[in-house]
Amino acid sequence: MTEGSSLPGAIAAAPRPTRAEPVRLSSRSRRRIAGAARTLTILLVILVFFGPVVWIMLTALKQPRDVYSLSVIFTPTLDNLRTAFASPYFLGSRTLNSIIVTTGTIVLSLPIATAAAYAFSRFRFPGGNAWSLGVLATQFIPPVIIIIPLFVAFRSAGLLDTRLALIIANMSFVVPYSIWMIKGFIDAIPADMEEAAQIDGASRLRAIWDVVVPMAIPGIATAAIFAFVVSWNEFFYALVLSRQDAVTLQVGLMGARTERGDAWEIMAAMGLVIILPMLVLSRYVQRYFVAGLVSGSVR
């Protein structure tokens, strides 16, 4: 029986201070209130996180005159997307730039980061941890400080306004973080397996490829997702280093802030394209990412 059912008798026998009364709810109603509070909190969180996404989706389909109304009933149109793909917004080529820059960053960063992570994990360097920590320490320098020298360097290399420049700039922060993510995983892989592989006849490189990499996959996947998210969303370097040919989606978004005011519906249309891969990502690979972040070890 619940605690509540024995209450009346107990009160009759021993009167207690009235202040305690309201707290002594039956456990069933207490549970119900807790449940409601939880639901409410969840709804609030959903609103905060998904409200803007929903707003962008709706706005992208609205006609300019409906943009400022909060109504969800309107005649949807694809005009905004059409406009965004045309001059002067060039959503198509900007999307392509973003895709190429992001893919390039991932494809170049992961092998480098994996190799470096392996080296930091398995070899002892003169100076100990200084090197691997140093790699991370480079990230404490704010981008605003290095952007001017970087700009000058890219200009003299003739790389301004190229996708390669953006890839290199992205790698400057993707590679260090990826090294550390992957290193954590490789640290957890016992050395005997690659030793076994070497005795079985594999070269060190082959042992890494056959044994270490497959076991570090969760870490590499984590790094890949991280690399994707940050390079896809990268704004600052792209803003400074691109002008026309290499402009990415993120920078292109700024193009909708015209002298005639902010074209919210165009921004929303672009925003749709920007968040699309994120939605896909969160649907399919988030599981990996979470597993990678929390486990950090292999079985």
Next chain:
Amino acid sequence: MASVELVGVEKRFGSFSALQHLDLSVADGEFLVLLGPSGCGKTTTMRMVAGLEEATAGEILIGGRRVNDALPKDRDVAMVFQNYGLYPHMSVAQNIGYPLKVRGIGGPDREGRVKRAAEKVELGPLLHRKPRELSGGQRQRVALARAIVRTPQVFLMDEPLSNLDAKLRVTMRAEIKHLQHELGVTTIYVTHDQIEAMTLAHRVAVMNGGVIQQLDTPEAIYDRPANLFVAGFIGSPPMNLVPGRIAGGTFQAPGITIAGAFPAAGGDVILGIRSEDVTIAAPGEGSIEGQVYASELTGEAVLVTVSAGGARLIARAPRSFRGGFGSPIALNVDAGKIHLFDEATGRRIAFADRSDGG
């Protein structure tokens, strides 16, 4: 097939010296067992032969070729790791087949050889499993199968049976012995288990503290231990060791006097006698008088621990023996089976009527 030689090999980890000047020569086709307590450097020795650890000094030769600078893959050895070293992301079949895969052996040839190796270690039905779905003993057998799937120059086995149950251990022991004989592959085998060492080895190297204490046939090691360490380490129960003095041809220790053909110039010695060379007798009828301290039935015999004077001696009595705690008892020692060791150096002392030469 090839011989393995270690010439003056040393290994230091930082300031810690794990192996001091190791000389070891394993003949072509020989089965050599490294036996010693935990931490004595057995695994380290193996890893140096395999090329996983660099020798700090000395030379390692396989088949007469100096391999100090050769990569593990170029040494053509197969190794069973103490902690298996299986590839967790590969199935049992892929694990066993990996050495073949690396060497470009594929298709039905590989499949057949994997199957045969797996059957030798009774893994047949588990080929599709992943290592994490196996018990410790099964993993160990996968490691073993991976080593025997091809015929290398040298087998290195680091306690390959330590995780098997008693029954399977006996079967696998015979399997390994047979296999080694059949293939004639030079084998270095590490174990803690004396029975394994005794049954498998052509020769046993008893190690302690990074030094080989004795390198000889199992019989010689058992019958003529070179020093106190070997005497106390080999045999179950360990050899009885009684410190005392030799004077006038008799051995004397508190409460114990043994007459025998002892060397005249005795001095302080330690007398060793195995439990099976000590027989029990009725009180007053033996050379050593004492009381029963404990008696343990082992199955085929009873081990009687007798306290005599200041020492405790273990005797092997027939299984019918019944003697309560503290009951008086006498012991007789087979004088021809006595071992003597120098009290100061721990070395074996050879004496007259023994044909052992030291």
